[in-house]
Amino acid sequence: MADPVTITVNGRSVTVESGAMVSTAVAVAGFAAFRRSVTGEPRGPLCGMGICFECRVTIDSRQHCRSCQIPCVEGMEVHTDA
Amino acid sequence: MPETVYGVLIVGAGPAGLAAACRAAESGVRVAVVDDNPRPGGQIWRSGEGKFAAGAVAWLATAERLKVGFIAGARVFAAPAPGRLALESFSKGEFEVSYRNLILATGARERFLPFPGWTLPNVMGAGGLQALAKGGLPVEGKRVVIAGSGPLLLAVAKYMKEHGADVRLIAEQAPRAALNRFVFSLAMHPEKFIQAIGLRAQLLGVRYLTGCWPVAAGGKDKLESVTLRRGSKTWSEPCDYLACGFGLVPNLELAALLGCRMSATGVEVDEYQLSSVPGVYCAGEITGIGGLELSLAEGEIAGLAAAGRVETAHTRFHARESGRHFATALDHAFALRAELRSLAQPETLVCRCEDVTLARIQSCRGWREAKLHTRCGMGPCQARVCGPAIEFLRGWKVESVRPPLFPASVESLIKASRSTP
Numbered sequence: 001m002a003d004p005v006t007i008t009v010n011g012r013s014v015t016v017e018s019g020a021m022v023s024t025a026v027a028v029a030g031f032a033a034f035r036r037s038v039t040g041e042p043r044g045p046l047c048g049m050g051i052c053f054e055c056r057v058t059i060d061s062r063q064h065c066r067s068c069q070i071p072c073v074e075g076m077e078v079h080t081d082a
Numbered sequence: 083m084p085e086t087v088y089g090v091l092i093v094g095a096g097p098a099g100l101a102a103a104c105r106a107a108e109s110g111v112r113v114a115v116v117d118d119n120p121r122p123g124g125q126i127w128r129s130g131e132g133k134f135a136a137g138a139v140a141w142l143a144t145a146e147r148l149k150v151g152f153i154a155g156a157r158v159f160a161a162p163a164p165g166r167l168a169l170e171s172f173s174k175g176e177f178e179v180s181y182r183n184l185i186l187a188t189g190a191r192e193r194f195l196p197f198p199g200w201t202l203p204n205v206m207g208a209g210g211l212q213a214l215a216k217g218g219l220p221v222e223g224k225r226v227v228i229a230g231s232g233p234l235l236l237a238v239a240k241y242m243k244e245h246g247a248d249v250r251l252i253a254e255q256a257p258r259a260a261l262n263r264f265v266f267s268l269a270m271h272p273e274k275f276i277q278a279i280g281l282r283a284q285l286l287g288v289r290y291l292t293g294c295w296p297v298a299a300g301g302k303d304k305l306e307s308v309t310l311r312r313g314s315k316t317w318s319e320p321c322d323y324l325a326c327g328f329g330l331v332p333n334l335e336l337a338a339l340l341g342c343r344m345s346a347t348g349v350e351v352d353e354y355q356l357s358s359v360p361g362v363y364c365a366g367e368i369t370g371i372g373g374l375e376l377s378l379a380e381g382e383i384a385g386l387a388a389a390g391r392v393e394t395a396h397t398r399f400h401a402r403e404s405g406r407h408f409a410t411a412l413d414h415a416f417a418l419r420a421e422l423r424s425l426a427q428p429e430t431l432v433c434r435c436e437d438v439t440l441a442r443i444q445s446c447r448g449w450r451e452a453k454l455h456t457r458c459g460m461g462p463c464q465a466r467v468c469g470p471a472i473e474f475l476r477g478w479k480v481e482s483v484r485p486p487l488f489p490a491s492v493e494s495l496i497k498a499s500r501s502t503p
Binding site: 016032 | 157172191192205210211213219303333435462466
């Protein structure tokens, strides 16, 4: 097994297993809401497979990344939109 | 460097796609598989890094031995010219791939039905929660209610139990009588029967309630409880996750974009899995939901046929036929009950991307009007979630599919528009 990976979510440092998705890190960091809907509701992952776009977050300044489909890479900076 | 033109390009690295890739590649054709996910296996064989589901291992080893290319983490967003697909990935941006024959094995997604509270964080698909757990989400000690319909609920419950979740109950909307008929029909498929029994046995201790479904999810900023109904009884079940999916629907968007004719259940194909578009084959769930064995058989047939070995393809016809019988039985057993149509209240959101309530689409006569007046189905998911839901609620079929199939960056769109055949 490769070494664990550490990233930050909203400035909070979180360590996850190698290969874990960004969605995992967001949840482990304690955030259930990944984004705000167009009317301001909190939303989190629904489909887990890249279809629904509810798990969108900002990764290294790139907006609207589907966190359930992108594996964590050491040092990533993730921001929720909630 | 001259651009690679794949003899057979496959979209989707699930069972159908992998089977197709192996059969095509053993014929000596240059083969590549594209998948939106970072790792092959599709949803059913989804796994963490460095480990693969038992069923996938042999196929992946064969694909590797036959030097099948794997284009991971890339999604097709347009078909800019015949024989070309435009893709976008997180790491590589926009690029294009050329092919002579194409096999679509784009699989299925869950059908979600709107009910009050279904948009709360931690209300997920059944397969959705499983996929997230396979992506590392810790579920140990979490209280999980699994609801909706279909054999997937059992598989998810088994996975959750194995990973230490406190599975409170499984709520299956189908009535007991329909399931009994289904289990009886499985006697024709001994291996499936054993699979089903094995799953149930491991579930000892988990309540499996038939004729039971969620009517509301509650919580302030995230899920705290789910209200369930069974017969005349309605009660609230505290939980951390609600894993809820009402069967599967095929991912038809790319096939539709390419102009493939549709049947009542998916893409229409001939006996060699060839669609109405020359050179475009379709295999697996996109021809109609049918499960693993059927997907493998269809994938093998498509792979062989696309590589010009139609005679050999005949050897898999029997397996496909058997798979189709199973699919029909499955479909009858887990048919969705009419009561589910009245779960959504006027103020319940049906379109989660654009926050459109049921009330707002109720006066519309169809998709066109709903889109024009409310933007329903026009957000990032492009009706992948609300489309099947509204089809069930109102009977509207999603009519048109246009590029981009997924949100793509402006740079990607410009590059794809400049593509020459």
